[in-house]
Amino acid sequence: MSIAAPSIGTARGGSAPRLARWRSLGLLGRVAAVVAAGAAVIAVFGPLVAPYEPDSPDITKIWAGREGGHLLGYDATGRDVLSRLFDGARTAMLGPLLVVAISVTIGVLIAVVAAWRGGRIDSLVGAGLDVAFAFPGILIAILVAAVFGAGITAAVVALSFAYTPYIARVVRGVAMQERAKPYIAALEVQGIPVVAICRRHLVPNIRGVIVAQATTLFGYAMVDLAAISFIGLGVQPPQADWGAMVNENLGGIVQGHPWPAALSGACLVIVVVSFNVLGERLMRDAEGSR
16 A cells, blocks of 8 residues: 655645735735845846946946936946946846855755754764854855955855855754654655655655745845955956945945945845845745644
């Protein structure tokens, strides 16, 4: 006799459950989801529809206001602000996406192995995670950039490994709860390989928590990468990036032209807050469904 394991994909499929999950986010969560989705669309298509070349300066237009088709004016080097905001969205969101992809992949793997094996393996993993928490992610990224040179690649790699313990700790807890459920024991009795059980049943049934953690982690990674670019160790000029744009236009604040810096900073704040709110709502729903 075969015992079927519960599966989120089959239990929650269909348009009606998806609509119910959408409504469960609440008004604030739905607004955050729309903003996050809009930012993703801008990151993908923004550079293609930017009205002007984002890296083309005009020294005669430094700090110039809105004129012609330049809806947001010019920055500190005479470049179109709107075009740079569009172009910078791709850089600002691609880095966090890579950080999340790497850290979630490694973190989930570590968490599932620890939860499945238990005992000494779980104790060693737990001790290792406790040690890893002692090192702030942004500090590691700054040190790596200082050693290997400025650039987004070094920062992404450093933050990926720095964020892995965060996702691993949360997923380890829910994976241990899932591991103890009767259907897992039933699948083992049937002789189904461990890898197949984890891949087809255990991980899919905790993916709500994984998605929620990844969403929140995206916002944190975005802040850290923007900070690294702000101090000049991340994205390098003339490449547009929201964090770097704040630094490039700081002089305008004291010279009476605050908008270039303020707009790029506002874009960061709005998108980061949206991902954090969305992640919190997704985590609430994931915990409520368990």
